[in-house]
Amino acid sequence: MAANSSNGEQQTPSKPPPLPSPLRFSKFFQSNMRILVTGGAGFIGSHLVDKLMENEKNEVIVVDNYFTGSKDNLRKWIGHPRFELIRHDVTEPLLVEVDQIYHLACPASPIFYKHNPVKTIKTNVIGTLNMLGLAKRVGARILLTSTSEVYGDPLIHPQPETYWGNVNPIGVRSCYDEGKRVAETLMFDYHRQHGIEIRIARIFNTYGPRMNIDDGRVVSNFIAQALRGEPLTVQKPGTQTRSFCFVSDMVDGLIRLMEGENTGPINIGNPGEFTMLELAETVKELINPKVEIKMVENTPDDPRQRKPDITKAKELLGWEPKMKLRDGLPLMEEDFRLRLGVSKEK
Ligand SMILES: NC(=O)c1ccc[n+]([C@@H]2O[C@H](COP(=O)([O-])OP(=O)(O)OC[C@H]3O[C@@H](n4cnc5c(N)ncnc54)[C@H](O)[C@@H]3O)[C@@H](O)[C@H]2O)c1
Numbered sequence: 094m095a096a097n098s099s100n101g102e103q104q105t106p107s108k109p110p111p112l113p114s115p116l117r118f119s120k121f122f123q124s125n126m127r128i129l130v131t132g133g134a135g136f137i138g139s140h141l142v143d144k145l146m147e148n149e150k151n152e153v154i155v156v157d158n159y160f161t162g163s164k165d166n167l168r169k170w171i172g173h174p175r176f177e178l179i180r181h182d183v184t185e186p187l188l189v190e191v192d193q194i195y196h197l198a199c200p201a202s203p204i205f206y207k208h209n210p211v212k213t214i215k216t217n218v219i220g221t222l223n224m225l226g227l228a229k230r231v232g233a234r235i236l237l238t239s240t241s242e243v244y245g246d247p248l249i250h251p252q253p254e255t256y257w258g259n260v261n262p263i264g265v266r267s268c269y270d271e272g273k274r275v276a277e278t279l280m281f282d283y284h285r286q287h288g289i290e291i292r293i294a295r296i297f298n299t300y301g302p303r304m305n306i307d308d309g310r311v312v313s314n315f316i317a318q319a320l321r322g323e324p325l326t327v328q329k330p331g332t333q334t335r336s337f338c339f340v341s342d343m344v345d346g347l348i349r350l351m352e353g354e355n356t357g358p359i360n361i362g363n364p365g366e367f368t369m370l371e372l373a374e375t376v377k378e379l380i381n382p383k384v385e386i387k388m389v390e391n392t393p394d395d396p397r398q399r400k401p402d403i404t405k406a407k408e409l410l411g412w413e414p415k416m417k418l419r420d421g422l423p424l425m426e427e428d429f430r431l432r433l434g435v436s437k438e439k
């Protein structure tokens with residue numbers, strides 16, 4: 094049955110989806126829903142695993158190369174009978190019998206995805222090709238965590254899914270921005286050519302507990318700096334905007350997309366938009382009023398504005414974020430205090 098694409102026109106595949114394992118049709122079928130999460134040892138992935146494991150009908154397999162993720166994020170599941178953790182790089186083929194694939198494997202922090210740009214684009218292109226080949230072979234439904242970066246430095250604001258973007262094809266961010274755009278292209282080509290069941294989430298900036306403390310992203314940087322009494326490093330011009338979604342809202346959106354009947358792409362993010370100076374002032378107010386704010390140089394091609402139009406997510410998934418930034422930041426502060434060993438001043 095042709096799924097609907099989020100921009101309205103039918104993306105009717107030329108073939109029906111490949112049949113799942115015959116086992117799933119047997120009336121005595123006892124096995125669980127077998128779910129693969131690539132990049133499941135990462136920030137969003139490990140929270141997704143926590144949520145999926147709450148359902149006793151789910152078996153979860155995580156593959157991860159630990160480039161930016163950590164086994165520590167999954168320690169509570171290691172040894173659990175419905176959980177498996179495999180060290181695997183998605184740029185190499187993988188064969189596991191699964192029913193759903195959440196494909197999150199890709200470094201998300203700009204510092205990390207710029208560290209080895211060729212590897213980043215290989216992960217996005219070859220990694221996604223390998224996961225689509227697996228989906229075709231075993232008849233699995235596959236969800237790609239794409240990104241707001243596919244809009245580049247957007248000329249339309251807020252960004253709807255119908256916006257084709259404004260992306261530099263040869264810049265220092267292109268390994269990620271164009272890599273994710275190619276991944277989306279591959280997803281739709283496998284859908285149209287082979288009938289694969291696809292889901293595409295365009296994730297906007299997400300924050301919360303378990304972010305790497307020094308992964309260089311703005312929310313983790315500001316909170317770690319405030320807790321360490323270091324100046325908050327606002328990258329110029331400071332008036333650039335982002336919209337921040339708390340990780341539990343993000344995970345809820347991803348699961349609704351996977352379980353729904355729409356291919357996407359669908360924006361998943363919080364439309365609450367702030368400048369980086371406003372974010373710094375909020376972190377200073379909530380965490381450490383004595384901390385300084387200092388302007389520092391930015392990096393090339395940094396988008397000037399970003400805010401999701403989440404009309405599709407509301408209408409097609411019945412989803413919208415619940416956590417406001419001022420309520421989410423203290424939860425992240427608590428996590429960072431624990432991990433940094435910095436107690437709250439009385
Ligand atoms: N966090 C955000 O704000 C955000 C925004 C937009 C999109 N996304 C996307 O969501 C996904 C998860 O992001 P995150 O914030 O959890 O990042 P993260 O870096 O914490 O997680 C990525 C995980 O993928 C693993 N990985 C990277 N390359 C791999 C490879 N070649 N093979 C196997 N594993 C590999 C890493 O070790 C890590 O565990 C990514 O696809 C990212 O592009 C995140």
Ligand SMILES: O=c1ccn([C@@H]2O[C@H](COP(=O)(O)OP(=O)(O)O[C@H]3OC[C@@H](O)[C@H](O)[C@H]3O)[C@@H](O)[C@H]2O)c(=O)[nH]1
Pocket residue numbers: 200201202203240241242297298309310311312314315326327328329333335369391392395396
């Ligand atoms: O210390 C810092 C870090 C970052 N910034 C600024 O904060 C803004 C956000 O930067 P981040 O590095 O947190 O994140 P980005 O918005 O560049 O990318 C983020 O959103 C898109 C996702 O696909 C990426 O995975 C995610 O990292 C940028 O304008 C950056 O210049 C600071 O002002 N200070």
